[in-house]
Amino acid sequence: MSTPDSQPSAATSILLLGNPNVGKTTLFNRLCGLRSATANFPGSTVEARIGRSSQGIVKRKFTDLPGTYSLHTTDDLAKVCSHALDGVDCDPPDTVVVVADATNLRRNLAIVNEVLHHDIRCVVVLSMADIAQKSGLTIDCEKLGAHLGCSVVRVNARSGAGIDALHSVLDSPYKAAVALPEVGKFKEVNAWANEIIADSVGGKLAVSGGTLTDRLDKVCTHSVLGILVFAAVMIGLFWTIFTLAAVPMDLIDSVFGYLSSMASGVLPEGAVHDFVVDGVIAGIAGTVVFLPQICLLFFLISLLEDTGYLARAAFVMDRVLRRFGLPGQSFVPFLSAHACAIPAIMAARIVPDRRDRLATILVAPFFSCSARLPVYVLLVGVLFANQPFFAGLAFFACYALGAGAAFLTAFIMRRTILPGKSRPMILELPTYKLPSLRTALLNTIDRAWVFLKNAGTVILAIVVVLWWLSAYPKVEPMQDESIDTTSQLSTSYAGQIGQFVSPVFAPLGYDWKLTVGVMTSFAAREVFVSTIAVLVAGSDDVDDETIMEKIAHAKRADGSPIFNVPTSASLLVFFVLAMQCLPTIAVTRRETGSWNWAFLQLGYMTVLAWVCAFITFQIVSGVVA
Amino acid sequence: MTLISPKIDHEYIPLSQLREREKAVVQVAELDSSECEALAAMGLHEEATFELCQQGQPCIVQVEATRLGLSREVTERIMVRRCSVCN
Numbered sequence: 001m002s003t004p005d006s007q008p009s010a011a012t013s014i015l016l017l018g019n020p021n022v023g024k025t026t027l028f029n030r031l032c033g034l035r036s037a038t039a040n041f042p043g044s045t046v047e048a049r050i051g052r053s054s055q056g057i058v059k060r061k062f063t064d065l066p067g068t069y070s071l072h073t074t075d076d077l078a079k080v081c082s083h084a085l086d087g088v089d090c091d092p093p094d095t096v097v098v099v100a101d102a103t104n105l106r107r108n109l110a111i112v113n114e115v116l117h118h119d120i121r122c123v124v125v126l127s128m129a130d131i132a133q134k135s136g137l138t139i140d141c142e143k144l145g146a147h148l149g150c151s152v153v154r155v156n157a158r159s160g161a162g163i164d165a166l167h168s169v170l171d172s173p174y175k176a177a178v179a180l181p182e183v184g185k186f187k188e189v190n191a192w193a194n195e196i197i198a199d200s201v202g203g204k205l206a207v208s209g210g211t212l213t214d215r216l217d218k219v220c221t222h223s224v225l226g227i228l229v230f231a232a233v234m235i236g237l238f239w240t241i242f243t244l245a246a247v248p249m250d251l252i253d254s255v256f257g258y259l260s261s262m263a264s265g266v267l268p269e270g271a272v273h274d275f276v277v278d279g280v281i282a283g284i285a286g287t288v289v290f291l292p293q294i295c296l297l298f299f300l301i302s303l304l305e306d307t308g309y310l311a312r313a314a315f316v317m318d319r320v321l322r323r324f325g326l327p328g329q330s331f332v333p334f335l336s337a338h339a340c341a342i343p344a345i346m347a348a349r350i351v352p353d354r355r356d357r358l359a360t361i362l363v364a365p366f367f368s369c370s371a372r373l374p375v376y377v378l379l380v381g382v383l384f385a386n387q388p389f390f391a392g393l394a395f396f397a398c399y400a401l402g403a404g405a406a407f408l409t410a411f412i413m414r415r416t417i418l419p420g421k422s423r424p425m426i427l428e429l430p431t432y433k434l435p436s437l438r439t440a441l442l443n444t445i446d447r448a449w450v451f452l453k454n455a456g457t458v459i460l461a462i463v464v465v466l467w468w469l470s471a472y473p474k475v476e477p478m479q480d481e482s483i484d485t486t487s488q489l490s491t492s493y494a495g496q497i498g499q500f501v502s503p504v505f506a507p508l509g510y511d512w513k514l515t516v517g518v519m520t521s522f523a524a525r526e527v528f529v530s531t532i533a534v535l536v537a538g539s540d541d542v543d544d545e546t547i548m549e550k551i552a553h554a555k556r557a558d559g560s561p562i563f564n565v566p567t568s569a570s571l572l573v574f575f576v577l578a579m580q581c582l583p584t585i586a587v588t589r590r591e592t593g594s595w596n597w598a599f600l601q602l603g604y605m606t607v608l609a610w611v612c613a614f615i616t617f618q619i620v621s622g623v624v625a
Numbered sequence: 626m627t628l629i630s631p632k633i634d635h636e637y638i639p640l641s642q643l644r645e646r647e648k649a650v651v652q653v654a655e656l657d658s659s660e661c662e663a664l665a666a667m668g669l670h671e672e673a674t675f676e677l678c679q680q681g682q683p684c685i686v687q688v689e690a691t692r693l694g695l696s697r698e699v700t701e702r703i704m705v706r707r708c709s710v711c712n
C-alpha cells in the first residue's frame with residue numbers, strides 16, 4: 001500500500017469497476033478507442049474488454065469488467081469482479097478505477113467502500129458530473145478524496161473533459177488509510193456515505209418524481225400502450241435492418257463474386273483451383289454476407305440500450321414470457337437471435353438465474369436467423385411463385401412457427417428438466433437519454449469482430465470440409481472432357497452418405513438430392529441453397545432466374561417433381577425447426593459448460609423438426625390429393 | 626440544512642398496496658436470499674426510504690436517484706411502512 005508521500009509508481013494495469021449504467025464503457029471507449037478486444041474472463045463466461053492506451057511514455061492496459069452493484073453478492077458477475085481485483089486466475093491489477101455516478105453518489109459509495117477494503121490503489125472517477133451540476137449539485141473532489149483516501153476525478157467521457165486529469169492521477173495513484181464501515185452493514189455504510197456527502201456535496205441528491213421519465217414510463221410500460229410502442233420499435237428495427245443491410249450484402253456478394261472470377265482466371269483448373277474458389281472463397285462469402293445484418297442489429301440494439309428503453313421493453317415482454325417460464329430479460333437474446341443464434345446465446349448472460357438462462361439458451365435457435373432467409377426465399381419462391389401475398393404470409397408463418405416452438409419448448413422445459421418459475425424481475429430503469437453514436441459504433445465493431453472470429457472461422461472450416469466431401473472422389477471426365485456436376489455429386493462422399501441416409505428422410509418426401517442438401521445444411525443452413533442449386537440445376541448461380549426455374553421444375557428419378565407442394569412445405573417446416581448450425585452447438589456447449597445441453601438442443605430440435613415436417617407432409621399430401 | 630424527523634406508520638403493508646407518490650420505508654423483504662441481495666445492492670435494503678412512482682406491472686420505485694422496476698411478485702413480498710415526511 002502506498003501513501004501520497006511515498007512517490008508511487010504510475011498505474012499500468014488498471015481495472016475499471018462500477019455499477020451498471022454509470023458510463024464505464026463510455027469511459028473505456030474514450031480511453032482505448034479501437035485498441036481493445038473482448039475476451040472471456042479466465043474460468044468464466046463473463047466477458048471483459050481489454051484495451052490499451054498511451055499517455056506519453058506510459059502505456060496502460062485497461063480491463064473493463066461488466067457493471068455490478070456489489071462485489072459480495074452470490075451472482076457470477078460479483079465473483080468475477082472480486083477475483084479480478086484479487087488477481088485470482090489472472091494477473092493482478094496495480095490500480096482500480098471505480099466509476100461512480102455523481103447524481104447517485106450514496107449508492108455508488110457502497111461499491112467504492114467494498115473496493116477500498118481490498119489492498120489495491122484506487123482512483124474514483126465521477127461520471128455524469130455535468131448532469132449533477134445541471135441539477136444543482138456541487139461536489140468537492142478534494143474533500144471527497146480525503147474521506148476516501150484516494151484521488152477523485154470528474155470526467156465527462158462523452159466530451160473527453162477530464163481525461164487528461166485522469167491520466168495525471170494515474171501517474172501517481174495512491175491509497176491512504178481511512179476508517180471504513182464494514183461491508184454489508186447497510187446502516188453503517190449509509191451513515192458513512194451520509195457523512196461524506198454532507199461534507200463534500202452541496203445541493204440535494206435525491207431526484208423526485210413527476211419528471212419526463214415518469215411520463216414516458218407510463219406509456220412505455222403500460223399494459224396496452226407499452227405493447228404498441230414495443231411493436232412499433234421492433235417493426236422499425238427489423239425494417240431498418242432488412243432495408244439498409246440489403247445494399248452492403250449485395251456489395252459483399254459482388255466483391256466475392258469478383259474475387260471468385262479473379263481466382264478462377266489466375267489459377268489453373270484442378271484441385272487447388274477448386275479448393276480456393278469453391279472451398280475458401282465460397283466459405284468466407286457464405287459467412288461474411290450476413291455481417292451487415294448482424295452489425296446493424298447490434299448497432300441498433302446498442303442505441304436502444306443507451307436510450308434506456310430496453311429495460312422498459314424487458315418488462316413489457318415479461319408479461320408474455322413469464323407465461324412460458326421465461327423472464328423478461330430473455331427478450332434481448334431472442335431479439336439478437338433474429339440475426340444469428342450465436343450472439344443470441346452469448347447475450348443470454350444478462351439473464352441472472354441459471355435455469356432461466358439455460359431455458360433461454362436452449363430455445364434461442366428456434367427464432368428465425370438470417371441464415372434461414374435464403375432457404376425461406378428459395379422454398380417460398382417455389383411454393384408461391386408469382387403470388388406475393390401468399391409468399392409474404394408464408395414468411396410470416398415461418399417466423400411465427402419458430403417463435404411458437406421456442407415458447408412451447410420453454411413451457412415444457414420449465415415443467416420437466418428445468419423445473420420452477422422464472423425469477424421475478426428486479427431491474428434498474430436508467431434515465432432516458434440520447435444515445436452515444438460513438439459507443440454504439442465501437443460496440444458494433446467489437447461484436448462484428450467477435451462474430452467473425454467465433455463463427456467465421458468455424459463455418460469456414462466446416463464449409464471447406466463439406467466442399468471436400470462433395471468434390472471427392474473425382475469422376476472420370478466425359479468424352480468432351482467436361483465433368484457432369486450431378487454425377488460428381490452423386491458419386492462424391494457427400495452423395496454416398498446422402499444416399500445411405502435417404503431412407504430416414506424418405507417419409508418427409510425427400511429424395512437423395514434433398515437429403516444431401518439437408519445433411520450439408522447441418523453445418524450451416526445457408527449451404528442448402530447452393531447445394532440444391534448444384535445438385536438439381538448443375539450450377540450454384542441462384543441469382544440466375546433460369547436456375548430458380550430449373551430448381552422449381554427439377555424431376556426425381558421417376559419423373560415426378562422434386563419440389564412438389566407437400567415436399568416444399570415439409571422442407572420449410574424442417575428448416576424453421578431444425579438445429580442446423582454446428583457453431584451454435586459449440587457456443588451452447590461453451591455457455592452452458594456441458595456437451596449434454598448442446599446435444600440435447602441438437603437432438604430435441606432435430607427430432608421435433610422431423611416429426612413436424614412428417615406431419616406437414618402427410619397433411620399437405622392429403623389436402624393436395 | 627434542517628432535518629425533519631420522518632413520521633413513519635407502525636402498520637406494515639405490502640409495497641403493492643402503496644399509492645403512487647407515497648413515500649415509505651422498507652421493513653422486510655420476504656424473498657430469496659439472492660433476490661434480497663440484488664435489491665439491497667441496488668439500494669432497496671431494510672430501512673431504505675423510497676418513493677412509489679408507478680404501481681402495477683412493473684411497479685416503479687425511486688430510491689434516491691435510482692429508479693427500480695419490480696414485478697408484482699416482488700412487491701407483494703416487500704413489507705413497508707408509510708412515511709409521511711421522509712428526507
